[in-house]
Amino acid sequence: MKKSIGQIKAEALEKLQSAPDLESIQALSIRYLGRKGIVTQFLRNISKLPPQKRPDIGKEANEIKHFLDAQFREAIRRFETEPSETDDRIDVSLPGRTAQRGYLHPITQITLQICDIFTRLGFDIAEGPEVEKDYYNFEALNIPKNHPARDMQDTFYISDAIVLRTHTSPIQVRVMEKHSPPLRVIAPGKVYRCDSDLTHTPMFHQVEGLLVDKKVSFGDLKGILTTFVHRMFDDQTSLRFRPSFFPFTEPSAEIDILCVQCRGKGCRICSHTGWLEVLGAGMVHPAVFEIVGYDTTRYTGFAFGMGVERIAMLKYRIDDIRKYFENNFRFLKQF
């Protein structure tokens, strides 16, 4: 025998130490302990030794065989259960990475709610440009140049003939130019006025409504707006129609709702009147119908407009309109 069993053992352990992967450990196991393995051969050759040496060497060789067998098994087990750094198996027990959830801006949410109520009542959605012709914003709505009604709205002028729309009412004219009656549309959008305080921002949102058909009456306007207010707030919220003036409607009204806070008793929110103004409305002025070429003897219609921020402030009890535009994530997340 060339090598002692002790040398074989040391050599096998050294090779096992530096074995890089599972395959090389399995190959080593076969090389030493397989049927033609180095340790197996050694044991077989013991019979060729002088009889008095056999028991001691035999015992040592057998112990080493079992020891190496245990070492190889342990190394194999460790490779199979402990993933290495290069292991690309997926640990399905790890918690997932949670994605940040997005939120709709409260003004968007209220706009969608308003549009939803009206589309269920058969209204279509219409849109128009924010940079608008003076013609659509004023002229076609029966507000000629130098008309005192232009002072009601602090207009941003782009040029003599182009403005940032001060209300969504120009969409009424654009819709009527393109479509003949009967029609029912709702038009949400941004509007601009040179004004800024606790309840006004230079940009805010309105939703416009327009319904034209034969025999449309002020009673229909009342019915539609009552349904709207009841669905938007609740059906205990009464409405009050106050005579008012808009050049493009006749008769015109401003609509108040019973104060959402004090229910008419009087509080800070309603300036102790018990009522809150939420809408402007009226029957479409015949002058507007004439401009778009509608037959004023056959058709009548009503129009209304409301401020989205105003409705959102009342619904969520927010007293400063600017909160909606400061982009404070903690504020926006509440809705």
Ligand code: PHE
């Ligand atoms: N456009 C008006 C405003 O901004 C509101 C309104 C719309 C009034 C439609 C009557 C009819 O104040």
